[in-house]
Amino acid sequence: MTSSSTILADIAADNRSGSAAILRKALDYLRSVADESRDAPFDNQREHIVDSARKLVEAQPDMAQLYNLASAVIASVRSHSSLSGDSSAVVRKVLDEYARDEELAVERAVALAGRLISEGQTILTISNSSLVRETILRHPKRTLLTVVIPESRPMSEGVLLAQSLDSQGIRTILTTDFAATTYVKNSDVFVCGADAVSKDHVVNKVGTGVLADLAKQLNKKTVAVFTSSKIIRDDLRKPSPRHRPGEEITTIRLCTGIVENIYLELCPLISFTHLVSDRNIYTADMLKAEISKQPPLTLQ
Numbered sequence: 001m002t003s004s005s006t007i008l009a010d011i012a013a014d015n016r017s018g019s020a021a022i023l024r025k026a027l028d029y030l031r032s033v034a035d036e037s038r039d040a041p042f043d044n045q046r047e048h049i050v051d052s053a054r055k056l057v058e059a060q061p062d063m064a065q066l067y068n069l070a071s072a073v074i075a076s077v078r079s080h081s082s083l084s085g086d087s088s089a090v091v092r093k094v095l096d097e098y099a100r101d102e103e104l105a106v107e108r109a110v111a112l113a114g115r116l117i118s119e120g121q122t123i124l125t126i127s128n129s130s131l132v133r134e135t136i137l138r139h140p141k142r143t144l145l146t147v148v149i150p151e152s153r154p155m156s157e158g159v160l161l162a163q164s165l166d167s168q169g170i171r172t173i174l175t176t177d178f179a180a181t182t183y184v185k186n187s188d189v190f191v192c193g194a195d196a197v198s199k200d201h202v203v204n205k206v207g208t209g210v211l212a213d214l215a216k217q218l219n220k221k222t223v224a225v226f227t228s229s230k231i232i233r234d235d236l237r238k239p240s241p242r243h244r245p246g247e248e249i250t251t252i253r254l255c256t257g258i259v260e261n262i263y264l265e266l267c268p269l270i271s272f273t274h275l276v277s278d279r280n281i282y283t284a285d286m287l288k289a290e291i292s293k294q295p296p297l298t299l300q
Helices: 006-014 019-036 040-058 064-078 087-114 128-136 155-167 178-183 208-217 284-292
Strands: 122-123 145-148 171-175 189-192 201-205 219-225 264-268 274-276
Touching: 006 040, 006 087, 019 064, 019 087, 019 128, 040 064, 040 087, 064 087, 064 128, 064 189, 087 128, 087 219, 087 274, 128 155, 128 189, 128 219, 145 155, 145 178, 155 171, 171 178, 178 208, 189 201, 189 208, 201 208, 208 219, 208 264, 274 284
Parallel strands: 122 145, 122 189, 145 171, 189 219, 219 274
Antiparallel strands: 201 264
């Protein structure tokens, strides 16, 4: 069995996978943590699980889904009494329920997002969102759709999405990142995923905001699709873009300059005409009001 530390290192280094793939790794990591702590004394077992859950968030701090998962795990072990037995069994139950709920949430979100795409339309997207991919693949008229995808430098996640859709018979146009703006005018809808959604922002691949704003100015639909597990309160964990290794862009050393490699950006909620979760299709104001009512979560 792969150790939890090995899985965690893989999660931290994963710069190409979408959030669904990283979530699967996160569930495997926490299951491994639970198994490794099974025979430890109760207090040691609990603190090891709590500490490991916090490390998961640190591995991919921009992913709200991991924060919500870690919070659920920590809450379960904190409320668990030593008289009730093994904390690792409680963790495994929480993880199984989370995975099952997320699977159902994906089904509902994809179904709702599909309603916003009509037969024969051209879809502009960005990066490699599994929810966007599934929305397209499950569309009843999918073979009549055209999907425009920028490559998503420097890790080229967009190429992966293009290959996946192309292999399923979807008419796909793969282009460069800057060229994507030239496709806005002739596209019908811009659709993207999200790493996190707050009452003010959608966190997604750099370039999302430009494409969404251009499309909205031309009266196109701009759609962000996500499951409710990606929603997070700003006052709990305010997402902020991190700099990734400059070597992913170039190994050339500049004399006095620096190489900045930013993956994600904060896109204003109002850039999207439709915000689609597994619960509803929202306007920015509707979603902001709902998020503001959410109870606080904690990693304590």
